[in-house]
Amino acid sequence: MTEDAWKIEAMKAKIKSKSTVSSMLHKLMLDEYKDKSALRDTKHFHPSELCKRDWCVRQSVYKIMGMEESNPERPKAFTTLNVFEEGNLIHRKWQNWLNKAGVLRGQWFCLECEHQWYGENSCPECKSLQVSYREVPIYDDEHHILGHSDGHVVSGDEEFLIEIKSLGMGTFRYENFPLFNKYAKKEITADQMWNELTRPFLSHLRQGNLYMHCTGIHRMIFIYEWKASQAVKEFNVVYQPEVITDILYQLRGAIYDLEANMIPKRPEWIDSKDHQACKYCTYKKICWSSDDESTSKVQSEIRYPEETGGSDAGSAGADRRIIRR
Ligand code: SF4
Ligand SMILES: [Zn+2]
Numbered sequence: 001m002t003e004d005a006w007k008i009e010a011m012k013a014k015i016k017s018k019s020t021v022s023s024m025l026h027k028l029m030l031d032e033y034k035d036k037s038a039l040r041d042t043k044h045f046h047p048s049e050l051c052k053r054d055w056c057v058r059q060s061v062y063k064i065m066g067m068e069e070s071n072p073e074r075p076k077a078f079t080t081l082n083v084f085e086e087g088n089l090i091h092r093k094w095q096n097w098l099n100k101a102g103v104l105r106g107q108w109f110c111l112e113c114e115h116q117w118y119g120e121n122s123c124p125e126c127k128s129l130q131v132s133y134r135e136v137p138i139y140d141d142e143h144h145i146l147g148h149s150d151g152h153v154v155s156g157d158e159e160f161l162i163e164i165k166s167l168g169m170g171t172f173r174y175e176n177f178p179l180f181n182k183y184a185k186k187e188i189t190a191d192q193m194w195n196e197l198t199r200p201f202l203s204h205l206r207q208g209n210l211y212m213h214c215t216g217i218h219r220m221i222f223i224y225e226w227k228a229s230q231a232v233k234e235f236n237v238v239y240q241p242e243v244i245t246d247i248l249y250q251l252r253g254a255i256y257d258l259e260a261n262m263i264p265k266r267p268e269w270i271d272s273k274d275h276q277a278c279k280y281c282t283y284k285k286i287c288w289s290s291d292d293e294s295t296s297k298v299q300s301e302i303r304y305p306e307e308t309g310g311s312d313a314g315s316a317g318a319d320r321r322i323i324r325r
Contacts, residue, residue: 030075033081043146044144050145057254073280103153104151105152106118106151108133112130139214153221161215163207164225165224166225167227169190175204190228194226209239212239220237221234222235
C-alpha cells in the first residue's frame with residue numbers, strides 16, 4: 001500500500017457518520033413545530049387539506065368538532081422538519097424578491113406601530129418600511145374556508161396570485177406516481193422527470209382554484225422550484241370553477257352535518273380501516289368504532305383520478321363568492 005493509501009485508510013477509520021448536530025437540534029425543532037401547531041385554527045376547513053388526493057371530509061369534521069384524537073400524531077422525524085423549513089425559506093426568498101421589486105401586495109404588519117393593513121408595503125399610519133408580510137388571507141364564510149395564499153402581485157395591468165412550491169423527490173412520488181415510477185425504475189433521470197413536468201400537479205390546481213374562488217382574483221402563477229438544482233418553472237393558470245365543484249359540494253354537506261351535530265359518512269373510496277388514508281389518521285379509533293349508518297345523510301363523493309387534467313363530473317353549480325381581503 002502506498003503512503004497516500006495508508007493515510008486515506010487512517011482517515012476513514014477516524015471519520016464516523018453520526019448525527020450529532022441534528023440530534024442536538026431535533027428537540028428544539030419539535031418544540032417549535034408543536035408551538036406552531038397549537039396556534040393553528042381548528043374551526044375551519046383549510047385549502048391545504050381540502051386539495052389533497054386523499055382528503056377525508058369526516059376527518060376534517062372530527063377536528064372542527066374538537067373530538068379527542070385517539071391516535072395522536074407521531075413526532076416528526078428530523079428530515080421531515082428540515083423539509084418543512086427548507087420550503088419556508090424558499091417561500092420567503094420569492095416573497096422578498098417580489099417585495100423588493102415593489103409588486104407584492106397582501107396583508108402587512110407594521111413592526112413600529114403594530115398597524116395591520118392590506119395593500120402595499122409601507123405602513124399607512126406611520127409610513128414605516130419596517131414591516132412584516134402576512135401573505136394573502138383566504139376566507140369564505142359560506143364554505144367555512146380559512147387559509148392564506150403565498151402572494152398577490154400587481155404590476156402595471158397585471159394582477160395575479162402566486163403559489164410557490166418547492167419540489168423534491170417526495171413531491172413527485174406523492175403527486176404523480178406514474179412519472180416518479182419511471183425514475184424509480186431508472187427509465188429516466190431525475191432531471192428528465194423534472195423536465196417532463198409541463199403543468200401543475202392536480203392537488204396544486206385544486207388549491208389554487210380554491211384561492212381564486214375565495215379572493216375573486218382569477219389568475220394564478222405557480223412557481224415551481226426543483227430543490228435538486230434550483231431550476232424554476234412557472235405555470236400560468238386561470239380560474240376553472242369545475243376543478244373545485246365537488247370540494248365545495250362536500251363542504252356544504254359537511255356544514256349541514258356540523259349544524260345537525262352529525263358526523264359525515266366515510267368517503268366511498270375508503271373501503272376498510274386498512275386503507276392508506278386511514279393509516280395515520282388521528283381519529284382512526286373513534287371513526288372505526290362508531291356505527292357508520294347512524295351518522296349522516298348520504299353524501300356522494302367524487303374522487304379525482306390521479307393526474308387526469310383537473311376536470312370532474314360534479315354537477316352542482318359553482319357558486320363563486322368574491323370575498324376580498
Ligand atoms: S379513519 Fe379514515 S375514514 Fe375515518 S376519519 Fe380518518 S381518514 Fe376518514
Ligand atoms: Zn406603522
